[in-house]
Amino acid sequence: MKKMLATLTGIALVVSSAIVMASESSDTIKDPAEEWQHLWTEVLVDLYILGGIFGALAIYWLFKYRAKDPDAVGDGPNLSRAQVWAWAIVPCVLFLADDLYLGASGWSAWNVYRNVPENAMEVKVTGSMWNWEFEYEDGTTSTYDVDGDEGEKGDGLVVPVGTPVALRMTSTDVIHSFGLTKYRVKEDLMPGRVTYIWFYPKEEAKSWVTCTEFCGASHARMYAPVKAIPQAKFENWLAKRAKEEAEE
């Protein structure tokens, strides 16, 4: 009954959140990373409950029903026709309710993941064996050389704090994948196709993008820093990068 209620609430939530989302203004941007964390906690509770029930029953039974003498035989119940059906249908309904509840939560999180906020800054990402190239809206580019000397590696992906960042991604050779652990997002880059994801850097932070689709000998060395810095610093950095590039 609880699960049923939870499911109905779940469905109601999705419908209402869709309505809210449609009417909301863009100043309340939802952060995919937060949605992830929230949903993850919810699912963990579910897993602990399910695991707890099956695990505890198994342990209890293993203890309680150990054979008292070597010739003992079991005494499992003979189910009547109605019991056979009940033991199939009731668990199925419970599992189904749980599934729909999780599915509903999963769907609303998915909407956050896929709907890019209007004020997002767009960066083009190109993956190739084996490096990342980032191109900003003004055409300035940035990369990262894992084998470069200290101080000469390049800056990787630099973004301003407080602005959602939308990545438009493609590959020049094989499939790569843009995995950004800190912001809980990941999507493949493919030759001949364009994919997108977005993330929301809300405070200053340094993290790493790692390639998360197998792409050959240096797959595990295809990474670059992702730095979120204050808006003013970001603008300085971009201007400096643009000048460097003009000189190159």
Added chain:
Amino acid sequence: MSAESEKFNLSEWIFTTDHKRIGVMYLIGSIAAFGVAGIMAILIRIEQSSLGPTLADDALTAGQQYNEWLYFHGAAMILAFLIPGLTGFAANYFLPLMIGAADVAFPRINALSVWLFWCGIIVALLGFVIPDTPDIMWTGYPPYSILTGGNTAFYVFTVHLLGFASILGAVNFLVTVIYMRAPGMGWNQLNMFVWSTVTAFVIQLVFVPVLAAAVTMLLFDKYLGTHFFDPSAGGDVLLYQNLFWFYSHPAVYVILLPALGILYEVVATFSKNKIFNYKAGVYGGMWGVVLISGEVWVHHLYISGMPNWIRVGMMISTLLISLPVGLLAISLFGTLYKGAITFELPMKYAISCLFLFLIGGLTGIPLAITALDLHLSETSFIHAHFHYIMGIFATFSVFAAVYYWFPKMTGRMFNEKLGTIGFWLNFIGVNVTFLPLFKIGIDGMPRRYWNYEMFPQFETWHFVAMIGALLVAAGMLLTVSNWIISAFNGEPASDNPWKSKSLEWTHTVSPPGPGNFLKPVEVETDWTPYDYRK
């Protein structure tokens, strides 16, 4: 291998059409594949155990050799160990005995199938002696598998041979179960293992051809210049992934179902109990899995840039797998209820499998949810999930099977003490190896990475995982040597040491001779293989 065995004659084994000998040949081949793939696993774990190249001087060599090991490890474990171990060895040896048949329907096709299997293993191993070892992971995604200098052909031909062996097996066993059951044996009197094999082979029959087609297209693209997967010439990069997982998700059930089938047998025998809600387990659980197995493959492409509607749709269908799998879990766990349980070695493995099944199955749930998977996909979390449910769970069920039926196959008892030490090494070892991977996976450790210099905080856990792997290696050595030594020198065993009610124990000697039964088997209408109260 029997106690009073005549002189060993190799050609008699190679040209045999006896399903029991064919089963043993499947067992030897798959354990050999397991051994080689296991050595690769140890090398992988050692490479990862410290930051920077551990088993090579420079990064490029470290990366290349790591990829070659990992390719072989994955491909061999799934295609050459688990699938043939479960549907080749276990089904061949025991399914005809369980249904009271003298052999399979087409004994000579059965022999062809095991030859193809051995050829597949040889081709896979040849990959190591040719100059350009395949390095494409067991998934073989293009364009990389086409552009690489490695010899993708060896992967393709291995898949062809093993796939063909499996299709022949599927036809053979389905016909055998339909037409060769002992007189009087109705559908609801079959062993759970028989049902699990039937459903697994239905899946193989439907889906293997799709995999064969996909890898054949790789072959054409790489060596004949076609462009199935090349977008610059009008091909589609994602087509392969769709075809591959259209087979390979169902393939996880080809492993899961017979593994569960074995556990039902072991749990029922050592609880001296009937299966709890047999019909729900068979018709709801096993056939439910068959029904849903083909509609969920996109959960392996959540991060691949598939259209949103299909990513959400397949989230729902993937979550729905919990219905049949839940029914299977209830009837399996429920078989303990009011049992008379004893804890011999096969049962120890079976109980540990219940634990592994819970961890592996439950961690599948977050992965089914698209938004959560966008973070967890391609991390160590995935790695740990499928090792729990597939790697270790199914492997332990093969071990349970070998120990359970050891007295039947050899007429001798294994060494319980040695086996128990091996069991604890294995069980502790796998958990020490794989539990940390859940943790570092959530924290962002990517999968298929020999190098993690950007995440140095993961070094300790990688080191712990290597220790675990070494424990497992020791446990496996003990286990396999126990089998070999006991097969020749173990104490003689009685025909039914576990006092099971299943036909392979009650109606024939250990090991069964040619033709299996001394006189044709017939069963009563109220007979079942789990009839302990009579």
